[in-house]
Amino acid sequence: MNFKTQLAQFEVFDKVAHAAQKLGLKTYVVGGYVRDLVLGRPSKDIDFTCVGSGILLAQEVAKGFDQHVPLSIFKNFGTAMLKLDDWELEFVGARKESYRQESRKPIVEDGTLEEDLERRDFTINAMAISLNKEDYGELIDPFDGMGDIKRKIIRTPLEPNITFSDDPLRMLRAVRFAAQLNFDIDADTFFALSENAYRLKIISAERIIDEVNKIIATPKPSYGFKLLFASKLLHEFFPEMVELQGVDSVDDKSHKDNFYHTLQVLDNVCQASNNLWLRWAAIMHDIAKPATKRFNPKAGWTFHGHEDKGARMTPAIFRRLKLPMDDRMKYVQNLVRLHLRPIALVKDEVTDSALRRLLFDAGDEIDDLMTLCRADITSKNNKKVQRYLENFDKVEKKLKEVEEKDQVRNFQPPVSGEEIMETFGIPPSKIIGDIKEEIKEAILEGKISNNPQEARKLMFEIASQKGLNPVKSN
Incomplete structure (x- = not known):
């Protein structure tokens, strides 16, 4: 099979072939780019292997462009990389490798093209295309990678x-x-x-x-x-995820397999979002169910508090897996903690107070939380799923209505701690936090509106009950 026509679409291959011929180096396109070319997948990363010095070849290729092409050389690895617009070109000499039992770092020696290809991970990545004059564009496929692609x-x-x-x-x-x-x-x-x-x-x-x-x-x-x-x-x-698998039964009462349920939730989220961290929230949302699983003769299997315990488990799991310990972890943790709240609203008669509290606690993550909750409906009963989703539609409509009316998403109490201290002439203390908390609760309960006028009026009422008097202004 010959790929001369495909190579002709990009001048970079002609440049590399010309440089290789000038240096007398047998050179090939190898690995993932060849695989993706066969599969018809776009790729901007190209690996070139030559029988000789990949660094010398990269330096010669860089000279062949009119504009300056950034060249990075890694002498310890015998490789070099060229950045050409949005292309990444990597050059290496053909090599063979041997490994020690206790390490994945190979002992590398110069080798032939065949030795270079056989050290690769999979047959679909062990194909090469010649850039040499005598057989330019010819596919070299010693391990039937093409056949494995077809199969x-x-x-x-x-x-x-x-x-x-x-x-x-x-x-x-x-x-x-x-x-x-x-x-x-x-x-x-x-x-x-x-x-x-x-x-x-x-x-x-x-x-x-x-x-x-x-x-x-x-x-x-x-x-x-x-x-x-x-x-x-x-x-x-990831043993915590493994522990989700399995079904226990007592007195003919069984719970669902939480491993396969989690995977269904993950797939459901993927249909709605490409957000990697929302996908991680799907993976983590029931992670504490094994730790909270209990059997009650009347209620059957329960997992009370798994959302809170799962949120507490999240930082340790992220730290061990070397996932980021920044706002992305906190985002996942918050969604794990809140993932049952919208479901509870679906089951019960929805009050504005409950909606305000959910908006306050979820903040800007409310839409992602609702996506996760919709994905969490995985019953085999299609009518039941449809009924729940219709109820979620109603909850989301009410959430929008409450948000437009009360604006409580991410809100801070309209009265600041500094204003309380100045108004009553008191230093930083617990009582300031207590006043702010009472004002926040009053807003969330709908006792007052979320505006400075009503908040300040309540501030004076609360302060009076606590024996505080405003400072007289001169």
Whole structure:
């Protein structure tokens, strides 16, 4: 198969071929770009391998452009990178690798193209396209990557136990590619995932979570998580999620499998939003159910307080997984804490006070919270699901009405602590917070409107009850 026509669409390939010929270096396009070219997927990252020095080739290619092209050289790795508009071109010499048992850092030596391709993770990434004059554009496919693309299979070029033992991160990449491309994992390759799952212990949490986030970013991440679970990879880095799986029964009373429920909620969220952190909220929303599970002969299985405990668990899980400990964590934590509140409003007669409190507590995250809550309706009874969703429509309509009327989303009490201190001539103290809290509660309960005039009037009433008198102005 020849890709000369496709290569001709971008001058960069002609530039690289010309530089390689000038230096006498056999050069090839390799890896992901070739795979994506076959699949018809857009890609702006191109890897070039030459039999010789990739750094020398990159330097020669950079000279071939009229404009200045930023060149980064990494001598320790024998690689170089060119930035060309929104393209990233990486150059490396063909190499072979060997690994030590306790590390995923390889011992690298110069090698042939065939040795370079066989060290790659999967057959679909072990293809090359020649940029050499005698066979320009020809596909080099020693491990039948094209056949695996047609069969939609993820398979390793070498014996999979060798591939995964050498570099255990490739196990997560196998799942990630399967999830991204909607491919199956070859049976022998999948068996090797389970056999080598324990080897993830030598991989840094940062590298693991990078692959996991790419799985979460796919259109249907439940597929990737089912593979992670079945292969025991998930057990190595996210045991709290593993504990969600399973169904207990007592006296013919059973609860739902919270692992598969969580995956359904995650998929539902993905249909509505690309927000990675909203997707993480879906993953975390029931994370505390195993810890709060109780059986009551009358009520059956209960998970009382799982939303609060789940919110308390969130920082420790994020810290261990090396997820960000900033506002993104707090966002997920808040959605976990609040995810039952809108459901309670659906079940009960909705009061303006309850709506105001929800708006205040959720703030700007109210829309995402409602998206999560809608996704959380996963009954097999379609009529029940439809009824709940219709009730959510009513709640959202009332939320908008209350917000327009009372403007309580993210509101601060109209009277500040500084104003209270100046008005009554008192230093910072607990009583100031008490006054502000009473004013806030009065607004949320609808006893006064959210405006400075009514708030100040109430401030004087509260202060008088506490024996405070305003300072007389001169």
